[in-house]
Amino acid sequence: xxxxxxxxxxxxxxxxxxxxxxxxxxxxxxxxxxxxxxxxxxxxxxxxxxxxxxxxxxxxxxxxxxxxxxxxxxxxxxxxxxxxxxxxxxxxxxxxxxxxxxxxxxxxxxxxxxxxxxxxxxxxxxxxxxxxxxxxxxxxxxxxxxxxxxxxxxxxxxxxxxxxxxxxxxxxxxxxxxxxxxxxxxxxxxxxxxxxxxxxxxxxxxxxxxxxxxxxxxxxxxxxxxxxxxxxxxxxxx
Numbered sequence: 713x714x715x716x717x718x719x720x721x722x723x724x725x726x727x728x729x730x731x732x733x734x735x736x737x738x739x740x741x742x743x744x745x746x747x748x749x750x751x752x753x754x755x756x757x758x759x760x761x762x763x764x765x766x767x768x769x770x771x772x773x774x775x776x777x778x779x780x781x782x783x784x785x786x787x788x789x790x791x792x793x794x795x796x797x798x799x800x801x802x803x804x805x806x807x808x809x810x811x812x813x814x815x816x817x818x819x820x821x822x823x824x825x826x827x828x829x830x831x832x833x834x835x836x837x838x839x840x841x842x843x844x845x846x847x848x849x850x851x852x853x854x855x856x857x858x859x860x861x862x863x864x865x866x867x868x869x870x871x872x873x874x875x876x877x878x879x880x881x882x883x884x885x886x887x888x889x890x891x892x893x894x895x896x897x898x899x900x901x902x903x904x905x906x907x908x909x910x911x912x913x914x915x916x917x918x919x920x921x922x923x924x925x926x927x928x929x930x931x932x933x934x935x936x937x938x939x940x941x942x943x944x945x946x947x948x949x950x
Contacts, residue, residue, distance in 0.1 A: 738762065739917060741788055741798055747895040747902065748800055750832075750853060750864050751786065751949050755938065757924040758800070758949075760788045760917030778912050780806060781891060784861045786919035786949055789893075789910050800919065801903055801910075802863065805884075805892025812882035813905070816867060816898070818858060819882075825858040827867075851899075863950065868899040881905045889913070922947040 743756040752758065765778040765787075781787055785803045790796070805811045805820070812819040819825070830853050849869075856865050886892045890909040895901025904910065925941035 740923070741800065743800060747897050747900060748786075748802070749866055749897045751802075751896045752800060752919070752922070753925065753927075753941070753944070755926040755928055755941070756922045756944065757926075758788075758919050759921045759923055761920045762917040765912070765915040765917060778915060780912060781915065781918065784863060787891075787893065787910075788916045788919060789914045790916065791907065791910065791914065793907070798916070799893075801893035801895055801901070803891045804894045805886040805904075805909070807886050807888050807890060809886045809892065810882075811884045811886065811892050811904075813880055816879050818856065818894075820858050823858065825856050828855045828857070829853070830855055830864070863896065866897045866899075884909075891915075919949055922949060 738759055739762060741758050741760060743752045743754055743758060746754050765781070781803045783803055783806060786800065787803055788798060788800050790798055804818070810821050814824075817824055817827075832853055851866050852869055854865050854867050855862050884892065884904075886909050889912050891912060892904045892909045894903045894905070922944050923946070925944035925947075926938040927941050928938045
């Protein structure tokens with residue numbers, strides 16, 4: 713009888729600790745679209761660290777104060793108009809920043825970003841990019857540099873551009889207690905250029921790890937199961 717009691721108690725303690733970790737410290741999400749490629753790909757399963765961005769008190773709407781994320785941080789958040797939908801984007805603008813896009817060039821507080829075209833092999837963790845994710849006839853992989861920070865993007869080639877895309881934006885001043893976010897797949901991302909800046913209180917966490925990655929484009933066993941992107945498992949996205 714004592715062994716069964718210890719067994720049940722251990723299970724209950726494990727469940728309690730798992731709930732505490734998921735609620736207050738770490739939580740998992742699945743990346744559903746390619747809007748953050750090449751950094752995050754569809755089928756990536758990620759962990760996000762919650763503590764710096766406030767903790768929601770269970771059974772209430774109250775959330776403790778949140779820190780302002782660093783520029784370049786990959787954040788998971790929900791938008792006020794769609795609170796049940798989770799987004800993953802990169803923080804570009806902080807409160808008070810002046811954001812503008814001129815012919816696809818990011819301008820931050822009057823400073824223009826610089827761009828360097830790179831090969832897929834130069835982008836660690838993104839070797840899973842293929843024709844289904846990035847057609848080299850129309851898109852290119854680039855490194856965007858603004859100040860001391862840089863990250864990798866997918867951008868449309870100049871000779872492939874068509875009307876209707878948001879190649880120009882702003883200027884926009886980021887309001888207090890909000891951040892401006894963009895997708896790394898710059899021409900295929902629904903982000904702050906379209907629906908505005910994100911309240912810091914809506915940030916759920918900072919992306920810290922890709923723990924699993926499934927490629928549903930490359931299936932096996934009679935096309936029923938996805939293949940594993942082994943090279944992305946354990947990847948710390950930047």
